[in-house]
Amino acid sequence: xxxxxxxxxxxxxxxGQNVTLSCEQNLNHDAMYWYRQDPGQGLRLIYYSQIxxxxxxxxxxxxxxxxREKKESFPLTVTSAQKNPTAFYxxxxxGWGNVGDTQYFGPGTRLTVL
Amino acid sequence: AQKITQTQPGMFVQEKExxxxxxxxxxxxxxxxxFWYKQPSSGEMIFLIYQGSYDQQNATEGxxxxxxxxxxxxxxxVISASQLGDSAMYFCAMREIQGAQKLVFGxxxxxxxxx
Numbered sequence: 001x002x003x004x005x006x007x008x009x010x011x012x013x014x015x016g017q018n019v020t021l022s023c024e025q026n027l028n029h030d031a032m033y034w035y036r037q038d039p040g041q042g043l044r045l046i047y048y049s050q051i052x053x054x055x056x057x058x059x060x061x062x063x064x065x066x067x068r069e070k071k072e073s074f075p076l077t078v079t080s081a082q083k084n085p086t087a088f089y090x091x092x093x094x095g096w097g098n099v100g101d102t103q104y105f106g107p108g109t110r111l112t113v114l
Numbered sequence: 115a116q117k118i119t120q121t122q123p124g125m126f127v128q129e130k131e132x133x134x135x136x137x138x139x140x141x142x143x144x145x146x147x148x149f150w151y152k153q154p155s156s157g158e159m160i161f162l163i164y165q166g167s168y169d170q171q172n173a174t175e176g177x178x179x180x181x182x183x184x185x186x187x188x189x190x191x192v193i194s195a196s197q198l199g200d201s202a203m204y205f206c207a208m209r210e211i212q213g214a215q216k217l218v219f220g221x222x223x224x225x226x227x228x229x
Binding site: 041042044056094103105110 | 118147156159160164214
């Protein structure tokens with residue numbers, strides 16, 4: 001099945017630790033995105049990558065880092081510099097569906113800082 | 115900058131009734147795309163329907179239709195014959211045509227279908 005997978009589904013982090021969220025897609029999409037969602041809110045863009053070995057900051061990139069070494073993978077690292085990392089993180093990839101250029105989302109990772 | 119406004123934090127509808135979820139947008143770009151996503155309690159974002167700014171007809175996908183009024187800058191989602199499984203958060207989003215082509219999301223509307 002083609003799709004986007006994210007792992008883990010739930011992640012608990014102690015203050016001061018870095019953690020890495022995984023995002024993998026087998027849709028052969030070039031562009032991938034990371035969004036953050038806080039309770040009762042819409043999504044905000046953290047980082048995006050339009051091609052392998054290239055990525056750009058989104059609206060709320062501070063305290064986060066990414067890499068794009070393979071087309072299929074776009075991991076997000078939440079560093080200790082992120083002041084309020086507890087949130088729901090969604091990865092997306094963009095490609096042509098039956099209604100044109102569309103973003104498709106993974107199931108998300110819920111990060112909680114203890 | 116692009117902006118999406120969803121003015122209904124919550125909606126309660128009786129099963130089998132039709133429901134309209136409001137979305138207004140603001141952009142200076144002549145070309146843009148409008149999306150609706152459903153987010154059930156599991157958290158994943160499910161793509162429902164898309165409307166291009168130059169599309170002549172309103173988009174439809176099964177029970178979902180998009181009431182696109184370009185002059186009023188509104189893109190309301192209409193769900194016909196609502197079902198209990200329609201209970202979820204619904205987000206309206208606009209896609210940039212240039213640059214990142216990111217999605218800009220509204221705050222969402224929580225729809226509850228009552229039996």
